[in-house]
Amino acid sequence: MPSGHVHNLINSSVFALLAANGYISTRAGILIPLPSQMLAFSGGFWVGTLLLSPDLDLATQRVNSKRNWGMWGWIWHPYGMMFTHRGLSHSYFFGPLTRVFYLGAILIPLGYLLRPALWRIRSVWHLEPRVWIALVLGYYVSQWLHLIADGIPFNHGWRRLKHHYSRFAK
Numbered sequence: 001m002p003s004g005h006v007h008n009l010i011n012s013s014v015f016a017l018l019a020a021n022g023y024i025s026t027r028a029g030i031l032i033p034l035p036s037q038m039l040a041f042s043g044g045f046w047v048g049t050l051l052l053s054p055d056l057d058l059a060t061q062r063v064n065s066k067r068n069w070g071m072w073g074w075i076w077h078p079y080g081m082m083f084t085h086r087g088l089s090h091s092y093f094f095g096p097l098t099r100v101f102y103l104g105a106i107l108i109p110l111g112y113l114l115r116p117a118l119w120r121i122r123s124v125w126h127l128e129p130r131v132w133i134a135l136v137l138g139y140y141v142s143q144w145l146h147l148i149a150d151g152i153p154f155n156h157g158w159r160r161l162k163h164h165y166s167r168f169a170k
């Protein structure tokens with residue numbers, strides 16, 4: 001299994017390729033992305049690569065993506081306890097959502113407390129749909145690159161769910 005550094009290297013290389021490709025396509029008039037879309041895609045991609053990596057399922061140990069959270073790394077400890085390594089956390093559709101929802105569950109109460117400060121940046125929720133799509137796409141692409149590098153089969157999530165269900169049904 002590739003280490004955190006190798007994952008970062010793979011993701012950075014693919015990002016450079018995508019950026020070069022995007023630049024050429026834009027120059028050729030094939031692709032006309034908005035600057036906000038490019039920013040959203042890049043933001044989603046790097047957050048997914050550095051901060052919301054599937055390997056946070058190892059957060060009970062020392063792992064790169066947990067270290068990137070600095071003094072807040074411990075917030076991922078329960079996530080590491082909840083998810084077995086390369087289990088549902090490493091599924092293509094559901095896995096990336098588990099980390100977003102987990103973080104949301106922590107940040108929403110905090111956001112409620114800090115709402116006067118958040119009031120000022122509320123414009124983020126008014127992103128246009130096409131900018132949201134770029135953000136989500138950037139995030140998912142970063143996650144899929146990780147899963148492909150890990151050699152995870154595409155039906156992994158489905159197989160895991162079926163496995164859990166068949167255990168309950170017995």
Ligand SMILES: [Zn+2]
Nearest residue numbers: 054055146150
């Ligand atoms: Zn992994």
